[in-house]
Amino acid sequence: MRVRSVLAGFAVAATLALAACGGSNGSNTGSGAPASATSITGDVSVFAAASLTESFTQIGKDFEAAHPGVSVKFNFAGSSALATQINQGAPADVFASAAPKNMKDVTDAGNADGTPTTFVKNQLVIAVPKGNPKHITGLADLVKPGVKVALCAAQVPCGAAANTALSAAGVKLTPVTLEQDVKQALAKVKLGEVDAALVYRTDAKAAASDVDGVEFPESAKAINEYPIVVLKGAPNRAGAQAFVAYVLSAAGKSVLSAAGFQAP
Amino acid sequence: MLDAHLVVERDRFRLDLQLRIDSGEVVALLGPNGAGKTTALRALAGLQPLSAGYIRLNGQTLADPDRRLWTPTERRSIGVVFQDYLLFPHLSALENVAFGPRSHGLPRRDARARAAGWLSRVGLAEQARARPRQLSGGQAQRVALARALAVDPALLLLDEPLAALDARTRLDTRAQLHRHLAEHPGATLLVTHDPLDALVLAERLVIIEDGCVVQEGDAATITAQPRTDYVARLVGLNLYRGRASEHTVHIGPGFTLTVADAATGEVFVAFPPAAVALHTHRPDGSPRNTWPAVVTGIQRHGDNVRVQLAGPDGIAAAADVTPAAAGALRLDPGQQVWAAVKATETRTYPA
Amino acid sequence: MRRPASGRAPAALLLPATLGLAFLVLPLLGLVVRAPWATLPRRLVEPGVLTALRLSLQTASLATLLCLALGVPLAWLLARVQFPGRRLVRALVTVPLVLPPVVGGVALLLVFGRRGLLGAWLSNTFGVTLPFTTPGVVVAEAFVAMPFLVIAVEGALRGADARYEEAAATLGAGRWTSFRRVTLPLVAPGVAAGAVLCWARALGEFGATITFAGNFPGRTQTMPLAVYLALEQDLDAAIVLSLVLLAVSVTILASLRDKWIAAP
Numbered sequence: 095m096r097v098r099s100v101l102a103g104f105a106v107a108a109t110l111a112l113a114a115c116g117g118s119n120g121s122n123t124g125s126g127a128p129a130s131a132t133s134i135t136g137d138v139s140v141f142a143a144a145s146l147t148e149s150f151t152q153i154g155k156d157f158e159a160a161h162p163g164v165s166v167k168f169n170f171a172g173s174s175a176l177a178t179q180i181n182q183g184a185p186a187d188v189f190a191s192a193a194p195k196n197m198k199d200v201t202d203a204g205n206a207d208g209t210p211t212t213f214v215k216n217q218l219v220i221a222v223p224k225g226n227p228k229h230i231t232g233l234a235d236l237v238k239p240g241v242k243v244a245l246c247a248a249q250v251p252c253g254a255a256a257n258t259a260l261s262a263a264g265v266k267l268t269p270v271t272l273e274q275d276v277k278q279a280l281a282k283v284k285l286g287e288v289d290a291a292l293v294y295r296t297d298a299k300a301a302a303s304d305v306d307g308v309e310f311p312e313s314a315k316a317i318n319e320y321p322i323v324v325l326k327g328a329p330n331r332a333g334a335q336a337f338v339a340y341v342l343s344a345a346g347k348s349v350l351s352a353a354g355f356q357a358p
Numbered sequence: 359m360l361d362a363h364l365v366v367e368r369d370r371f372r373l374d375l376q377l378r379i380d381s382g383e384v385v386a387l388l389g390p391n392g393a394g395k396t397t398a399l400r401a402l403a404g405l406q407p408l409s410a411g412y413i414r415l416n417g418q419t420l421a422d423p424d425r426r427l428w429t430p431t432e433r434r435s436i437g438v439v440f441q442d443y444l445l446f447p448h449l450s451a452l453e454n455v456a457f458g459p460r461s462h463g464l465p466r467r468d469a470r471a472r473a474a475g476w477l478s479r480v481g482l483a484e485q486a487r488a489r490p491r492q493l494s495g496g497q498a499q500r501v502a503l504a505r506a507l508a509v510d511p512a513l514l515l516l517d518e519p520l521a522a523l524d525a526r527t528r529l530d531t532r533a534q535l536h537r538h539l540a541e542h543p544g545a546t547l548l549v550t551h552d553p554l555d556a557l558v559l560a561e562r563l564v565i566i567e568d569g570c571v572v573q574e575g576d577a578a579t580i581t582a583q584p585r586t587d588y589v590a591r592l593v594g595l596n597l598y599r600g601r602a603s604e605h606t607v608h609i610g611p612g613f614t615l616t617v618a619d620a621a622t623g624e625v626f627v628a629f630p631p632a633a634v635a636l637h638t639h640r641p642d643g644s645p646r647n648t649w650p651a652v653v654t655g656i657q658r659h660g661d662n663v664r665v666q667l668a669g670p671d672g673i674a675a676a677a678d679v680t681p682a683a684a685g686a687l688r689l690d691p692g693q694q695v696w697a698a699v700k701a702t703e704t705r706t707y708p709a
Numbered sequence: 710m711r712r713p714a715s716g717r718a719p720a721a722l723l724l725p726a727t728l729g730l731a732f733l734v735l736p737l738l739g740l741v742v743r744a745p746w747a748t749l750p751r752r753l754v755e756p757g758v759l760t761a762l763r764l765s766l767q768t769a770s771l772a773t774l775l776c777l778a779l780g781v782p783l784a785w786l787l788a789r790v791q792f793p794g795r796r797l798v799r800a801l802v803t804v805p806l807v808l809p810p811v812v813g814g815v816a817l818l819l820v821f822g823r824r825g826l827l828g829a830w831l832s833n834t835f836g837v838t839l840p841f842t843t844p845g846v847v848v849a850e851a852f853v854a855m856p857f858l859v860i861a862v863e864g865a866l867r868g869a870d871a872r873y874e875e876a877a878a879t880l881g882a883g884r885w886t887s888f889r890r891v892t893l894p895l896v897a898p899g900v901a902a903g904a905v906l907c908w909a910r911a912l913g914e915f916g917a918t919i920t921f922a923g924n925f926p927g928r929t930q931t932m933p934l935a936v937y938l939a940l941e942q943d944l945d946a947a948i949v950l951s952l953v954l955l956a957v958s959v960t961i962l963a964s965l966r967d968k969w970i971a972a973p
Contacts, residue, residue, distance in 0.1 A: 174941040178940070178944070272923070272938075274938065287841070432881050432882055438876070446876070448894040449894075457890070461880050461883075
């Protein structure tokens with residue numbers, strides 16, 4: 095089962111990426127029309143951090159149900175890759191980043207319409223295989239002999255957060271690998287190749303059937319804020335504004351908090 | 359000594375060949391294309407499995423499908439000269455010849471010394487370092503022969519060894535090959551479709567057609583008394599089969615020959631094309647064998663002209679006439695002529 | 710390489726050929742144009758660059774040796790031995806070509822991972838684990854690159870005259886001797902071409918490597934991984950790394966091409 099779910103995950107990711115690349119949002123909406131819940135139509139293209147995959151997919155469905163005739167297309171990927179794509183001119187309506195830094199790349203390039211809003215916070219947990227076979231209770235346990243740890247690479251937000259937390263705890267850790275993104279780090283735990291990985295609480299929660307999330311106090315020092323913004327070149331500006339509003343609404347917040355995110 | 363009964367069955371072809379070759383004897387396997395010559399050679403070499411029969415070489419059974427016996431090629435004491443030689447292109451002449459001795463376990467140095475010896479025996483000491491593509495056709499043939507002989511094979515197999523050479527080289531190479539085959543102490547089988555190669559190189563000829571032996575014997579017997587059209591053509595004779603009673607042989611309903619040798623029963627009648635005279639009108643006088651025929655083809659044949667004839671009952675014959683005679687007769691295809699053969703020019707032997 | 714004196718290339722071929730060349734070369738040109746030439750020397754001597762480059766060259770070369778040792782006999786089997794299911798085997802050999810490398814990496818984990826089919830046994834019996842190690846990189850690269858070698862060598866073997874092997878057999882050579890002394894030298898150009906392709910593919914390998922061997926500088930971080938992670942933060946750094954990888958590989962390939970597979 096584990097095998098299948100991991101493979102299926104890759105397949106889904108690939109499909110979404112293709113759908114996003116195929117980009118459907120043309121000029122099918124009147125850009126001059128006022129942004130009202132009743133008048134929006136067409137596709138809303140949302141570029142969102144990979145850690146938002148499960149919750150945003152749900153929010154997208156709810157949003158489509160609330161606005162018949164609207165279709166939300168997601169492009170889930172690493173925040174920095176998304177920022178690069180947006181700055182290279184990818185046609186997107188909304189950008190939801192897993193880190194302020196990547197959002198700053200977009201706003202600095204003048205591609206944001208207005209000021210980004212922080213809509214959730216996420217913090218790290220120690221993901222361990224189900225049942226916690228190595229009895230890991232905190233960061234200090236990660237340096238015990240025979241414990242293999244995967245971290246995200248320092249270049250990606252979860253890696254930067256992990257380094258902050260580890261130095262706050264005074265733990266000098268040599269991981270066996272520095273993964274390219276949080277899902278890869280989690281996959282290594284799921285496959286049993288490592289004994290622990292520092293991942294976001296939401297990721298651990300989404301994989302709750304295979305991994306347990308161990309909370310640790312130092313994670314408070316490395317809280318990650320998620321900003322969201324409507325993009326300047328948004329082909330469907332009205333739709334984009336409605337979607338952002340929906341994410342910030344009570345309905346959106348309840349989906350996000352169910353996924354393990356904290357309110358900002 | 360080789361004692362073999364080769365049976366190979368493939369889709370629509372069956373080879374069934376009894377073959378005995380004494381040590382030191384050279385036998386030519388002669389036959390038209392598709393007769394099964396190469397199949398027989400490959401079966402002896404172990405490159406083609408037998409369907410039935412056996413192969414015994416110097417008392418050792420190499421193959422016997424009924425007893426599930428099979429010796430792979432590399433463990434047979436054989437040497438093969440392939441039609442296109444198959445010299446290894448990446449090895450020098452010396453290394454090509456040394457390949458066999460080395461594969462038989464000789465140390466590199468000894469194998470090379472042996473190869474050098476063989477190369478000088480075939481007159482190619484100078485070419486030892488040459489790659490095959492730098493050798494002329496005749497030289498390549500000699501390297502191939504040296505390579506095959508360098509392992510002292512109990513059975514030497516040659517597949518059309520001279521076919522790839524031009525006429526002049528062929529003459530020289532044939533003479534040299536003759537000498538080397540005569541010196542070879544093992545049995546030799548020469549596969550060829552060239553009667554001259556067979557007659558010069560071999561002591562005994564085995565002629566096969568459609569996978570079966572049609573005639574076997576020494577050169578003199580076969581050239582004098584061919585038993586199939588193919589053999590007759592090979593040795594350049596007109597050949598007919600018929601029923602003899604005394605000096606008359608009935609070949610077809612409308613075709614009877616009078617012969618010099620009295621015989622009874624099924625016989626062959628053979629006579630050379632040169633014995634056939636052509637006339638525009640039915641000749642009178644001494645020749646008792648005359649028949650009307652139509653000219654079907656005219657070619658140069660040495661100093662003469664060979665005329666192909668179609669006689670009664672579609673019976674074909676070849677006639678050799680001088681160019682002067684051909685001119686006088688004003689021969690053209692389709693022309694009606696009379697053919698005549700003296701009884702004394704014919705040979706008759708039991709079928 | 711000489712053109713026949715009368716040969717003028719027809720436009721119907723010349724035009725698409727030129728377009729094809731442009732299509733292949735323009736992205737390269739993009740990298741060169743966009744490269745931060747001013748800071749290039751400083752960036753080149755950064756320790757991480759040379760470490761990743763050395764690791765890439767080492768692992769690609771080792772992977773090629775591994776592919777030669779296993780792939781040439783496999784190609785021989787496919788080209789020379791009749792056995793039931795040969796077509797299926799030939800199709801299976803090409804699977805790594807169509808499999809997304811990331812999936813290949815997961816598949817490798819499922820076999821050679823700590824809990825994998827063979828990996829568990831290797832780990833328990835010999836204490837050997839491949840994931841997150843340099844040998845793991847070699848395995849991942851070999852898995853992805855081997856089909857290139859097998860296909861090239863099998864093609865060469867099919868093109869080679871099998872009767873030379875028969876000739877070798879009549880001279881007393883067993884199949885192994887015949888393979889070693891006749892077949893292999895005859896197909897040497899094909900083997901060399903296959904090895905070069907294989908090496909190039911191994912050098913550029915990313916997906917299977919990062920999935921199976923992870924990413925750790927000096928141990929498993931090859932150039933493509935370094936490029937990918939540099940992209941997360943610093944486009945210029947990524948371009949520099951890409952150019953280094955390109956320059957080194959093109960130099961090596963060009964020199965090998967002249968030496969090994971020069972036109973006869």
